Amino acid sequence: MLTMPSGTSKFLSVLLVLTICASYASADSIQQSFLQCFDRNRISNSPLPPSCYTPTNSSFSIVLQSTANNLRYLVPSVKKPELILMPTDESHIQTAVICAKKLGVQLRIRSGGHDYEGASYASEMEEPFVILDMAKLRMVTVQIEDTSAWVQVGATIGELYYKISVESKVHGFPAGLCSSLGVGGHITGGAYGPMMRKYGLGADNAIDVRMVDANGQILDRNSMGEDLFWAIRGGGGGNFGVILAWKVQLVPVPEKVTVFTVAKTLEMGLTKVLTKWQQVADKTDENLFIRVIMQNSKTPKGDKTMLGLFQALFLGSADELLKVMQRDFPELGLQKKDTSEVSWIESVLYIANYPSGTKPEIFLEGKPTFLNYFKAKSDFVREAIPESGLEGMFKQLMEDEGSLMIWNPYGGMMSKIPESQTPFPHRAGTKFMIQYVVTWQDGESSKTRHMDSIRKLYNYMTPYVSMFPREAYVNYRDLDLGMNKDGYASFIQASAWGSMYYKDNFNRLVKIKTKFDPENFFRHEQSIPPLPVMENKKVTQWDTTCHTSDDQV
Template sequence: MPTDESHVQAAVTCAKKLKVQLRVRSGGHDYEGASYASEMEDPFVIVDMAKLRMVTVNIEDSSAWVQAGATIGELYYRISVESKVHGYPAGLCTSLGVGGHITGGAYGPLMRKYGLGADNAIDVRMVDVNGQVLDRKSMGEDLFWAIRGGGGGNFGIILSWKIQLVPVPEKVTVFTVAKTLEQGLNKILYKWQQVADKIDENLFIRVIIQNSKTPKGDKTVIGLFQGLYLGRADQLVKVMQRDFPELGMQKKDASEVSWIESVLYIANYPSGTKPEILLEAKPSFINYFKAKSDYVRTPIPESGLDGLWKRFMEDESAALMIWTPYGGMMSKIPESQTPFPHRNGTIYMIQYVASWMDGKTSESRHMEWVRKLYNYMTSYVSMFPREAYVNYRDLDLGMSEDGGASFIQASAWGSMYYKDNFNRLVKIKTKFDPENFFRHEQSIPPLPVMENKENIDLETCDVQAVDISPNPGRSDPMYIVYSRKLSTA
């Protein structure tokens, strides 16, 4: 547990010399535990960043430096102490470690207005594979591009981020409206899919879907439509009546609060909880779970929803889905601006969660259920590739048991997490970490680069090769080669 940046440098230097692998954790929220556990046989050391958690806010230039071990809740609190009209667009779960959170993208309720946490990261301090501390200027724009959405544990150890704060109203409005199947959830949810990404970009409405019971005790499904509006309640009601009247949201359903109070509300803290609880940096619950993710580009028809509910109610435990709307600023930022590619054309993201409390006893049953539900959704979600969110790591998508995945092997999950940006990430990995020191079960692999490639005639030689450079066919190509027989021109 380093208490100084130099300790992290020493850890990298010593681990390289002793050929010991490092695992790096900031908040410990890795969904498959890859930041603190390993499927590989090699011994490893955990570098736990929890004691590097300083936050320095500069309201004059609307920025802050935050160390990797701080939680997103601590960051939010420190911002709120300095200003009532500044915020930061990042996660809804307040115990997330900032270091890894931003490396994967960092979405949250402000993203439709301001984009992701990674979109608003403007500088960094990171220890590279050589044990050197780099900032944005010294690492260059390629590496800085890669670490803002290219996933944790791939390129170095984040020490701290400099982030751009964003303006928020002194009062925002939050609400939750519940609808069951008997109250027309199917039709309301179908309409939500039509408007969620197109509605006023100041409005974020996610849907939390879970099993429930009717007053008679029968099984049903309930959807909690939870919203944050960057404005007052009167204006929110007008927007909802104009664009989403099917929900039946009324002013009595809404509460006007400060931005930091909205953070507590969305994180499901009890009403009246003081913001200082965010300094405890603890998750609100602890359980066993398996999660998966999807992106939806075409509304799921009501018939598809009917089939979903039948399968959803097969699990008696805490089965859960969260539908998170995109659109707004997320549609305006090009897919290639950061490694996070899920931009224009995405209506919403789905997170599937099966959770349980009794350890291994019922694990297989819950794991099987969430996988079956995921398989059912295949025809309703994004295709070619079927997309996934890297911060919801899912080893079902494929993994390397020794961390030495080939380009072809890694593209199985890489294309789902990063789409076309995966190729550029591989090229950057090859340049900055060619020996693959920073690795895990789903890390970005480096490639052996062909020397004197200008002398190889790929048209006539006995070789299978693919140009994986960011602009195939243009200058500075990089090839992955699948055979050994080469003839030179």
């Protein structure tokens, strides 16, 4: 083998970075400075250099749009990144953090592009930013012998599910229903899915991590300590560091599980059936998860109506399921012909709404399952909504043909895990979560109408959902709840959204942010703020007095 002098090797390595990162001779000073800094501060000679794209590069728009699910944030008026960096090695992320910090450039981290308000690839803030697109870091290593898996954050949750299924027919992982979710951001926000009533959230089953902190250091659970590890499992993406990989705990699943979808319209008694669903969905067998998707439809005569799809996963046989349903929810009228016994990985395809017969290998494509203009909001419900409330809700929903609601039941394991165990606080006492979504395809021309309609529906629901605070799910980020334009929100300002996403856990998150990222390097429109240095001592004392549960986590 021919060995080149070390100086020559280093020169060629830098030359390769410059070539793949595209010529920046004509780029502006931010791009030029960042790439020059990157070349000077490379930590190691990785096998492959990162790919870099500036707005003058012909592939820039293609890469920017590659995993951006919300078209609202791709219109010309939305601020775009100065540079997209696609690391191929962990050291590239370390260098990117070091350079961004030196130059005062903001980093936005994208693992899957599902951020509902585009915060991983767009910005409402004034300062320039660089995207770290983790799409090339997608290795999944399943270890059945100790029922765990390491998964890099560029992988989708569907890829993780597929790799688990290849190794075992009786193991799974309790996370999201949408297979194109990026693993990194999904788990940082909680990661709920159809097995949460049995096993909790994805964040509840994350057991180790690799992360780059604000100093460019790679940390794992042991080196970061339990406080920071607590914060990143549900404390929201982009707040504490760049997640590189999660180690997750696999859970047992039967060789065959059962799925079904039963449709009910208003004319078929949807209101009565939904009333009973509210009474039983969070209390029934924890192996059973029945969500409800409500959307606009038409009667045979062409009149407007509401369609409710009761879609379920049961971790057991069809015969066992029918016994549970007859006991707890006979009003749905489920029959054996409505059910299908499938493998766990096939149930993932089913709930992700892939056509019948689709092979699990489709998950390896990592393609988004939806791409449109949309706005979403969320709520948590603690008391059953009366029929009069449901009737008004249906009326509101039918005002916009693009509106739908998804109700996801809680109870089971979700009621057994304390609110303080992770930053995700929506636990005991929660009957179900509501996701509101409105979608459209004609861009900016009808944006105001659709945005107004979902806000009107959300306002209508105020008397029927959680209060003080009105809770929200951080992975369904909603800038209507409040935001800052410069990334430096005060504790009081950030409490507007922080208390809704995290409830009392917000105070502990601020305390941890102040300790591990006091300069607020990781920031976005709804980030966790550090406290000003002069306030640290006072607030730390207050937290110590009021949050005795910290020592138990």
